[in-house]
Amino acid sequence: MALNWFRRYKKDLIYWSVLIILLFLFVAYDKRDPQIRWSDLAFILNYFGASLIINYILIPRFLYQKKYVPFWICALLVLVIVGLIEEFVLEQIFYPDTRAQYFNVLLTLFDITPPMMLFVGFKFALDAFDKQNRIEKLHRIATENELQFLTAQIHPHFLFNNLNNIYAHALEQAPETPQIVLQLSTILRYMLYDCRKDFVFLKNESSHLEEFINLYRIQHKDAQIDFHSSHVLSHQKIAPLILIVFVENAFKHSFSSQTDSIKIKIKLYTENDTLFFDCENSYDQVSNTENLSNGIGLKNVKSRLNLVYPRKHQLKIQQTEHKFHVSLQIKLSE
16 A cells, blocks of 8 residues: 555655755755754754645645635644644744744744745646646547547448449459459558558558559549659658548549549649648539538548648648649648
């Protein structure tokens, strides 16, 4: 039990020890008379013992529980006890011929109040620091859980769409069906195994994006699909599966509204560790494509961008009469 208590308050013990030593040296040591006055240490320990009662008993049990009246009553009682110990014990021991000869309530309060306020205020600062650390830790945990949830949604979303396409090709006994299955297997391998880390190399993500685009090229040979990637450096990293959502949305947007004249242009490059990504696709406004620009994929990727790259990205989505354009900039490093 004592070991658990020590582990719980180990940090506090270190802080208090340093504070008492500094306070003792400041109060008790006089360079004109370089002698340690142990009487001052006794008075400081009296204040410190009382502050421990206030800090670790009264504040948690009453003040933090919003029981203000019991807290102030008990705190005043502790101050009275501190004053009595100082007047009738410590002064009688160390100053029997001077300070012990008279009793002044105001002078005693003036002696007690500053060090007590210092000890109690220091405890409030420690509690505020620990509370901030806990809040930041909970925020990190919540952020990690949300990222895992959003990333996990990409896999079934992508798989569902492509399985439907494979099923359609299989019904038609299309000769490219085995190649589609092989291409899909390569993409899924990257998604399931290579994307387990928080960040992946941008060159690998770019290669995965090209594999993904080739999968659609096989399935839609009449579509005009252009992909250009340049100035991707070997050290640059990015959160996985960020860009693919925009590309997949472009294909769905075009193929669900058009049967011919499909044009999709995708460009990816970097400058000074800033990623520039553009994705433009044609579509027929007459068709029912209103929900595509606000689907679950885009909502997820917007949430991920806000979580992974807060204030480090710019996303613009423009929709004209026959074109849907996504422009994204991400600062990849500090």
